Amino acid sequence: MNNDRHLISILMENEAGALSRVANLFSARGYNIESLTVAPTDDPTLSRLTLVTCGNEQIIEQIIKQLNKLIDVVKLIDLSETDAIERELMLVKTKASGEQRAEMMRLAEIFGGRILDVTEATYTIELTGAGNKLDNFLRAVEKDAILEVVRSGATGIARGQKALRA
Amino acid sequence: MEPITGAEILVRCLKEEGVEYLFGYPGGAVLHIYDALYNQDEVKHVLVRHEQAAVHAAEGYARASGKIGVVLVTSGPGVTNAVTGIADAYMDSIPLVVFSGQVPTALIGNDAFQEVDAVGITRPCVKHNFLVRDIKNLAETIKKAFYIASTGRPGPVLIDLPKDITIAKAEFHYPKKIKLRSYNPTVKGHAGQIRKAVDLILSAKRPMIYTGGGVILSEGSTELVELTQLLSYPITNTLMGLGAYPATDKQFVGMLGMHGTYEANMAMHNCDVLIAIGARFDDRVTGKIDKFCPTARIVHVDIDPSSISKNVKVDIPIVGSVPNVLRAMINVIRDEKLRPDAEALARWWRQIDEWRAMKSLSYRPSDEVIKPQYVIEKLYRVTEGKAIITSDVGQHQMWAAQYYHFDRPRQWINSGGLGTMGFGLPAAMGAKLAFPDQDVACVTGDGSIQMMLQELATMKQYHTPVKIVNLNNGYLGMVRQWQEFFYQKRYCMTYFESLPDFVMLAEAYGHVGMRIEKPGEVEGALREAFAMKDRTVFLDFLTDQTENVFPMIPSGGGQNEMLLAERDEMVSTHDEGMVLL
Numbered sequence: 001m002n003n004d005r006h007l008i009s010i011l012m013e014n015e016a017g018a019l020s021r022v023a024n025l026f027s028a029r030g031y032n033i034e035s036l037t038v039a040p041t042d043d044p045t046l047s048r049l050t051l052v053t054c055g056n057e058q059i060i061e062q063i064i065k066q067l068n069k070l071i072d073v074v075k076l077i078d079l080s081e082t083d084a085i086e087r088e089l090m091l092v093k094t095k096a097s098g099e100q101r102a103e104m105m106r107l108a109e110i111f112g113g114r115i116l117d118v119t120e121a122t123y124t125i126e127l128t129g130a131g132n133k134l135d136n137f138l139r140a141v142e143k144d145a146i147l148e149v150v151r152s153g154a155t156g157i158a159r160g161q162k163a164l165r166a
Numbered sequence: 167m168e169p170i171t172g173a174e175i176l177v178r179c180l181k182e183e184g185v186e187y188l189f190g191y192p193g194g195a196v197l198h199i200y201d202a203l204y205n206q207d208e209v210k211h212v213l214v215r216h217e218q219a220a221v222h223a224a225e226g227y228a229r230a231s232g233k234i235g236v237v238l239v240t241s242g243p244g245v246t247n248a249v250t251g252i253a254d255a256y257m258d259s260i261p262l263v264v265f266s267g268q269v270p271t272a273l274i275g276n277d278a279f280q281e282v283d284a285v286g287i288t289r290p291c292v293k294h295n296f297l298v299r300d301i302k303n304l305a306e307t308i309k310k311a312f313y314i315a316s317t318g319r320p321g322p323v324l325i326d327l328p329k330d331i332t333i334a335k336a337e338f339h340y341p342k343k344i345k346l347r348s349y350n351p352t353v354k355g356h357a358g359q360i361r362k363a364v365d366l367i368l369s370a371k372r373p374m375i376y377t378g379g380g381v382i383l384s385e386g387s388t389e390l391v392e393l394t395q396l397l398s399y400p401i402t403n404t405l406m407g408l409g410a411y412p413a414t415d416k417q418f419v420g421m422l423g424m425h426g427t428y429e430a431n432m433a434m435h436n437c438d439v440l441i442a443i444g445a446r447f448d449d450r451v452t453g454k455i456d457k458f459c460p461t462a463r464i465v466h467v468d469i470d471p472s473s474i475s476k477n478v479k480v481d482i483p484i485v486g487s488v489p490n491v492l493r494a495m496i497n498v499i500r501d502e503k504l505r506p507d508a509e510a511l512a513r514w515w516r517q518i519d520e521w522r523a524m525k526s527l528s529y530r531p532s533d534e535v536i537k538p539q540y541v542i543e544k545l546y547r548v549t550e551g552k553a554i555i556t557s558d559v560g561q562h563q564m565w566a567a568q569y570y571h572f573d574r575p576r577q578w579i580n581s582g583g584l585g586t587m588g589f590g591l592p593a594a595m596g597a598k599l600a601f602p603d604q605d606v607a608c609v610t611g612d613g614s615i616q617m618m619l620q621e622l623a624t625m626k627q628y629h630t631p632v633k634i635v636n637l638n639n640g641y642l643g644m645v646r647q648w649q650e651f652f653y654q655k656r657y658c659m660t661y662f663e664s665l666p667d668f669v670m671l672a673e674a675y676g677h678v679g680m681r682i683e684k685p686g687e688v689e690g691a692l693r694e695a696f697a698m699k700d701r702t703v704f705l706d707f708l709t710d711q712t713e714n715v716f717p718m719i720p721s722g723g724g725q726n727e728m729l730l731a732e733r734d735e736m737v738s739t740h741d742e743g744m745v746l747l
Contacts, residue, residue: 013348016297017285028290058475065472071294071314074348166347 005034005054007086007156010067010076011164014040014047018072022049025070031055031063035088035131035153046074046166050155052131074166079156086130086156091116093148094141096123104145111137122147130154169335172301173202176265176332179308180209182340185236187212187227187599189220193240194280195267198332212599212628215620217244219592221251222618225260226596229579230554232385234261234316235596241267242280245326246287250586252322253291257583258406259383261320263311264292270330271299284326293321301334306341313344318351319470320383351469355486355494363441363465363482364498370439371510372517373399376422376451379406379582380444380468382575386488387411390443393492396499397506400518402430404445406582409572414551419518420527423451424719425564428526431717431725433518434459442466444488447477448583457724467491526717526730527568536685538562538637538709542569545607545635548692553605554579554597558590558614561643564715566609588617591634595621598630605633605696612638612665622675625702633695634704636668639711647714672704679704 012018019038026033034052041048053063060078067073079086096104097120108115108125111133117124127137131154138149158164170178176199180188188211192200203211214220217239224235235255239248245266255262269278285295294314296307304327311323367373375397381390387410394401394417401411402422411418420427422434434440440462445451452458458478466473466480467488474483484491498504529539542565545553555570557563557580572578579597581589594608615636625632637643646660669679678701682691688707695703717728 016299017289017295020286021289024289058479062472062476065474065476069470069472071346071349 003054003056004060005052005080006060007079007084007154008051008053008064008067008076009079009156009164010049010051011041011074011166012047012049012070013072013074014045015072018047019049021070021072022051022067025066026053029062029066031059035151037153037155043166050153052154075164077158077164079158082162083159084156085159086154087128088131088134088154089152090127090134090137091150092125092127092138092141092146094123094125095121095145095147097121100142100145104141107137107140111140113137167337169337171198171202171335172304172327172332173198175301175304175336175338176308176327177202177206177209178338179305179340180236183234183312185209186233187224188236188238189214189224189227189596190238191217191220191240191244193242193244193267195241195244195269195329196238196265196327196332198329199238199265199267199327211238212624214592214624216618217247218251218588219618219621219624221248221255221262221264222586222589222592223596223599223621224262225251225255225258225589226556226579226593227600228260228262228596229593230576230597231600232576233600234263234312237262237264239264239266240280241269241284242282244280245284246282249287249291250584252288252324254581254584254586254589255322256291256293258379258581259320260322261315262322263308263315264322264324266324266326268297268326268328271328272330274328284324288324291322292324295324295326297326298328298331301331301336304331304336305339306344309341309344310346313346314349318349319380319473352471352485353469353487353490355467355484355491357494359482359484360491360494361498363484364495364504366439366463366465366482367397367441367495368499368504368506370399370437371507372436372438372514373397373441373506373511374433374437374439374462375399375401375441375443376404376434376445377401377407377410377443378404378445381407381410381488382444384444384469384488385575386444386492387575389489389492389496393496396496398511399441399506400433400515402426402434404448404451404582405567405580407445408567408578409575412573413571414573419522421567422725424453425568425715425717428524428717428728428730429518429521431719431728432521435725436517437462440464442480443492444468446473449477452477453719453725453727454722457726459725524730526728528731529713529716532710533685535710536682536688536707538565538639538707538713539569540685541635541637541688541707541709542566542609544689544692545609546570548689548696549605549607553577553607554601556580556590556594556597556606556608558608558610559585559587560611560614561647561713561715562609562611562614562637564644565637587614590614591618592621594632594634595625595628595630598632599628607633607635609635609637611643612636612640612662613642616666619671622672622677622702626676629700631698631700631702634702636704636706637709638665638668638706639709639713640665641711643713644715650714651720668704668706672702677702677704679706681706681708683708
């Protein structure tokens with residue numbers, strides 16, 4: 001059985017407890033959550049929640065059905081089943097002294113990153129991209145040069161004219 | 167319009183919803199609500215002796231009548247005591263609205279006296295819940311709760327009410343209708359899927375209809391009977407579905423599952439087309455999943471999409487309400503004058519009759535000691551098969567399901583999904599309130615009955631005369647049976663060395679108690695008890711301590727691997743099966 005990664009985007013009522021209902025569902029039924037992001041939308045009564053999970057076809061089908069069953073969930077889409085853009089924000093604090101300094105800046109440039117903060121010994125780099133691009137950056141950087149990593153979790157949107165709205 | 171208090175709004179809402187009974191227990195956080203209940207008699211409050219019983223009684227009322235059960239408990243221990251009942255209703259999809267008191271809004275989160283996070287604690291076992299934070303939303307929230315509880319796949323909804331909300335004032339407007347953008351259950355089945363299903367159903371050589379509690383919840387029994395008789399196919403019901411099809415009809419092959427009949431399970435195992443209706447392929451039904459219905463293509467009708475292909479992958483799913491979908495199927499069959507394959511069906515019925523001839527529900531009668539099965543058979547005879555039967559959980563529950571033949575929906579009331587000991591007695595009280603003119607019996611055991619004994623007092627207070635049929639074997643019989651079969655007869659903690667004198671106990675609560683020790687006395691005692699129309703009678707039957715429930719599919723077994731009776735040597739289950747216990 002293949003355990004594919006799925007990016008599921010959910011439009012739900014912006015109400016107290018709505019997030020816990022989703023989180024509860026995953027823990028109660030033993031599903032994985034790799035990452036989860038949530039924020040209100042342009043319509044303040046709605047929140048957009050994006051989560052990354054993995055499982056075989058049957059598990060993903062159940063996850064989607066169980067999510068739809070939650071009263072607070074208005075609509076959802078499995079972005080992995082459609083042509084979609086996935087983005088994640090990462091902030092990385094790295095060592096940057098001596099020879100390392102130029103090397104780190106070059107690496108950030110290659111990955112399309114921006115250096116947000118500079119000290120004599122460190123850089124703080126901002127990177128956005130799909131999750132695997134961020135993974136690749138971390139792999140490219142020398143391991144003990146990394147001081148701190150903060151990732152937002154993946155979010156996404158479908159390409160084309162299709163829009164997920166209430 | 168004059169503003170009224172939140173407590174008054176609540177009571178007005180209950181009246182708007184036509185709530186007849188409110189099952190509850192007062193406490194600090196709900197004092198305002200109780201005060202609002204004081205000067206009215208439209209909503210009758212039933213004061214139970216424990217909050218768990220309030221929920222079970224509301225469930226009994228809801229299961230018997232099809233109406234919504236309503237509960238009121240206080241904050242803290244009031245609501246934690248109610249949780250078992252709420253979880254029970256959730257597992258069996260019973261429509262309930264539960265109001266819980268909460269500490270005042272300003273104190274929430276401060277570990278105030280009798281504070282618990284009620285919406286947090288109940289979240290995994292409710293269909294939905296609400297914490298009301300603004301008096302202006304109260305009436306609408308209550309409307310939503312009643313709507314959500316009773317539509318789609320029904321279930322319990324909890325509303326947590328901080329005390330200050332019950333005191334604050336607002337004008338009362340009760341919405342006539344409610345529409346939720348995020349909740350809109352599919353009722354009508356997809357016409358194309360129904361067409362495909364009908365074709366598959368009529369192509370069957372060895373068909374089987376398997377139906378569950380969904381048929382009863384959706385009031386789909388009439389359509390089920392019509393369809394089944396139109397097709398002349400064999401039908402089995404789950405524990406939750408008993409009564410949806412008359413058990414005395416020849417097309418009924420008995421209950422299926424772990425303690426189902428041989429013919430029902432063999433027909434399931436050998437069928438080529440399975441028509442599953444309002445059932446959820448529970449593990450007690452399927453046995454080991456990869457041995458389940460190996461040759462069948464499956465049609466599944468259910469209002470809850472998440473029930474479809476959850477445990478067993480199905481070929482033709484139809485999301486919709488049972489009566490709606492079955493009516494559409496009947497129309498297609500009638501309009502196009504479709505006929506099943508009569509020859510194949512005749513062969514199939516001959517095969518089923520051979521399985522039937524095994525008489526899997528036979529047991530060894532005795533003149534010396536009361537056999538529990540015999541008590542249920544006599545109960546069936548004495549009540550002419552018409553009583554509402556509630557049950558607790560254990561061996562007695564299985565015997566009641568096997569030997570009382572339910573001919574109508576909502577006649578059999580038991581805790582199927584959660585398996586809650588203590589359910590039977592308060593449920594009987596609720597059922598009796600719903601149908602005061604019908605005989606109600608609670609089939610129970612010496613273990614289960616002791617979990618809700620205190621409700622004998624409530625039953626006295628509200629004059630709900632039910633007959634308690636206690637199959638007293640001194641053991642936690644079902645657990646003892648498993649210890650006998652699978653734990654080399656090491657009976658750990660299943661024997662009650664001390665039991666109360668149930669006759670004296672019944673009398674202490676103001677009821678009639680009877681002890682029955684000989685098989686010859688069983689029928690007479692039952693007749694005497696049911697003749698006392700206005701009394702609750704506790705019938706304490708001292709039954710065979712070693713009797714086991716048969717037939718039985720041991721855990722890990724397939725539906726064709728049944729043990730028929732004591733004569734079959736009990737093979738100890740393999741490790742994988744033990745995990746499934």
